[in-house]
Amino acid sequence: MIETLFPNVDWEKAWEKTVETLYMTGISLVWIFIIGIILGLLLFLTSEGNLWQNKFINWIISAVVNIFRSIPFVILIVLLIPFTRVLVGTMIGMEAALPALIIGSAPFYARMVEIGLREIDKGVIEAAKAMGAKTSTIIFKVLLPESMPAIISGITVTAIALVGYTAIAGVIGAGGLGDYAYLDGFSRNQNDVTLFATLLILIIVFIIQFIGDIITKKIDKR
Amino acid sequence: MINVQNITKVFTTKSGPLTAVNHVNFTIDEGEIFGIIGYSGAGKSTLIRMFNGLETPTEGSLTIADKDITNIRGKELRLARREIGMIFQHFNLLWSRTVRGNISFPLEIAGVPKALREKRVENLIKLVGLEGREDAYPSQLSGGQKQRVGIARALANNPKVLLCDEATSALDPQTTDAILDLLVDINRKLGLTIILITHEMHVIRKICHRVAVMDSGKIVEIAPVLDIFRHPKEEITKRFIGQVTEPEETKETIDHLLEKYPDGKIAKLSFIGDVAEQAIITRLIRELPVTVNILQGKVSQTRNGAYGTLFIHIEGNPSDIEAAIDFLNKNQVGVEVVQND
Ligand SMILES: Nc1ncnc2c1ncn2[C@@H]1O[C@H](COP(=O)(O)OP(=O)(O)O)[C@@H](O)[C@H]1O
Numbered sequence: 335m336i337e338t339l340f341p342n343v344d345w346e347k348a349w350e351k352t353v354e355t356l357y358m359t360g361i362s363l364v365w366i367f368i369i370g371i372i373l374g375l376l377l378f379l380t381s382e383g384n385l386w387q388n389k390f391i392n393w394i395i396s397a398v399v400n401i402f403r404s405i406p407f408v409i410l411i412v413l414l415i416p417f418t419r420v421l422v423g424t425m426i427g428m429e430a431a432l433p434a435l436i437i438g439s440a441p442f443y444a445r446m447v448e449i450g451l452r453e454i455d456k457g458v459i460e461a462a463k464a465m466g467a468k469t470s471t472i473i474f475k476v477l478l479p480e481s482m483p484a485i486i487s488g489i490t491v492t493a494i495a496l497v498g499y500t501a502i503a504g505v506i507g508a509g510g511l512g513d514y515a516y517l518d519g520f521s522r523n524q525n526d527v528t529l530f531a532t533l534l535i536l537i538i539v540f541i542i543q544f545i546g547d548i549i550t551k552k553i554d555k556r
Numbered sequence: 557m558i559n560v561q562n563i564t565k566v567f568t569t570k571s572g573p574l575t576a577v578n579h580v581n582f583t584i585d586e587g588e589i590f591g592i593i594g595y596s597g598a599g600k601s602t603l604i605r606m607f608n609g610l611e612t613p614t615e616g617s618l619t620i621a622d623k624d625i626t627n628i629r630g631k632e633l634r635l636a637r638r639e640i641g642m643i644f645q646h647f648n649l650l651w652s653r654t655v656r657g658n659i660s661f662p663l664e665i666a667g668v669p670k671a672l673r674e675k676r677v678e679n680l681i682k683l684v685g686l687e688g689r690e691d692a693y694p695s696q697l698s699g700g701q702k703q704r705v706g707i708a709r710a711l712a713n714n715p716k717v718l719l720c721d722e723a724t725s726a727l728d729p730q731t732t733d734a735i736l737d738l739l740v741d742i743n744r745k746l747g748l749t750i751i752l753i754t755h756e757m758h759v760i761r762k763i764c765h766r767v768a769v770m771d772s773g774k775i776v777e778i779a780p781v782l783d784i785f786r787h788p789k790e791e792i793t794k795r796f797i798g799q800v801t802e803p804e805e806t807k808e809t810i811d812h813l814l815e816k817y818p819d820g821k822i823a824k825l826s827f828i829g830d831v832a833e834q835a836i837i838t839r840l841i842r843e844l845p846v847t848v849n850i851l852q853g854k855v856s857q858t859r860n861g862a863y864g865t866l867f868i869h870i871e872g873n874p875s876d877i878e879a880a881i882d883f884l885n886k887n888q889v890g891v892e893v894v895q896n897d
Pocket residue numbers: 567568569574575576594595596597598599600601602603
């Protein structure tokens with residue numbers, strides 16, 4: 335039945351490409367999560383009226399975040415070619431896509447983390463201070479847990495955008511489902527392959543959204 | 557135990573400097589419940605926040621148990637803060653933690669080992685009467701229960717002082733009374749010094765030993781609560797006392813009566829303790845040819861004794877009314893004639 339709908343799909347290859355997409359998304363997501371939270375915290379803490387209030391540092395981070403958030407992904411990949419060469423040693427393959435994926439998405443995620451942190455009631459931070467908490471305690475026991483729903487829903491949105499970015503990166507030679515849809519589907523005029531790759535991407539997106547929603551709902555006790 | 561000397565806080569705002577607290581002086585004894593009352597914007601929060609270094613004064617000093625809170629920083633300040641509990645109008649609980657988790661938080665900050673922490677949390681839950689709600693999240697609690705968690709949390713590290721910033725202002729009257737009773741209970745059981753700020757005289761009347769009245773950054777009057785009720789000096793103090801002694805409808809009733817009986821006089825009597833006011837009124841009627849109508853009466857219980865007010869209408873010829881007022885004055889009753897105007 336499925337074979338008749340998608341006569342040109344090579345199942346083994348489709349699976350391989352799916353794993354590649356998941357791999358690129360997964361690895362970059364881990365980095366984005368870490369970098370995004372650090373940048374988001376810095377943006378929040380250095381903003382006016384907060385623990386590390388510092389106009390200058392806040393302005394710098396803000397500027398960097400805004401610049402990288404505004405560069406279209408395809409252009410970012412090209413811009414990062416020299417950097418990627420030095421870092422990864424190659425311009426083809428999954429590893430080569432990672433720097434662009436991470437640098438392209440981490441600033442976006444950092445802003446979402448910052449927004450989540452800003453929603454925390456100032457009074458709660460003050461209560462922790464009044465109890466004699468150090469800044470690190472406030473970060474790990476107040477700021478992060480209290481903004482966890484925003485942190486999780488933010489990483490869900492980012493992961494979904496990232497799946498799309500891996501497809502773009504795939505077209506340029508990074509592998510994954512984008513590469514499959516483009517090379518095996520579009521270039522060889524096999525529309526069923528393109529369609530099947532699209533279906534797989536949709537399924538991945540739905541699963542990410544589903545898991546994200548479940549976790550957000552479970553941890554949100556507000 | 558606490559010595560506030562010449563404390564001043566000036567904020568720099570866009571529209572220039574703003575003096576929120578203006579050269580304030582007072583002392584608080586160990587085990588005392590000290591109230592600060594004032595309208596919104598009087599500078600109460602700013603003042604109380606200087607007790608635990610959430611705000612640094614522009615001038616002056618504040619010592620708690622001989623330690624000057626105002627010029628310590630960093631680790632020393634954090635350690636000092638563990639000995640000063642604080643509760644808030646909006647409770648400021650962590651929504652992501654259960655009752656147990658919230659009470660445990662200050663113990664984690666102080667580095668108390670887990671086993672000890674758990675035991676302490678159980679005790680605190682009993683102390684504030686939250687048995688059975690240990691695993692609830694703040695969003696599942698009523699306002700009163702949330703404040704009980706706030707109190708338990710503030711007491712976790714055995715502080716010497718408890719600061720209460722409008723701790724009952726978000727609660728309904730019944731819950732307010734229950735929380736105030738809990739504070740008195742803790743004050744007795746633990747010998748804790750409590751400093752509370754409020755805009756409700758009811759709170760002061762019910763639990764404070766002494767009160768300071770704050771207006772535009774200054775302390776305008778300070779005295780034991782019963783004394784404030786007996787001899788308020790400032791107009792603002794009288795208004796606060798009115799919150800307790802004159803129910804809202806009193807003024808209307810009096811205006812109405814002033815219109816209805818233009819010749820008589822309306823007097824507000826105040827008496828201390830359990831003076832048998834009825835007996836005095838009875839004697840008054842017997843000894844002088846006047847008619848007395850009782851309009852409204854109220855006895856307010858304070859920590860240092862009862863304070864009563866009674867509004868009466870006296871009818872008769874002018875000289876007899878004067879004699880009646882003299883009679884009341886002689887009998888240790890405060891008399892204030894409410895003017896026809
Ligand atoms: N951080 C601040 N910066 C500038 N002005 C402030 C700040 N905190 C309080 N104020 C001002 O100080 C005055 C006293 O405020 P506050 O202490 O909160 O009064 P209260 O608690 O009695 O209502 C108000 O006019 C308020 O606007």
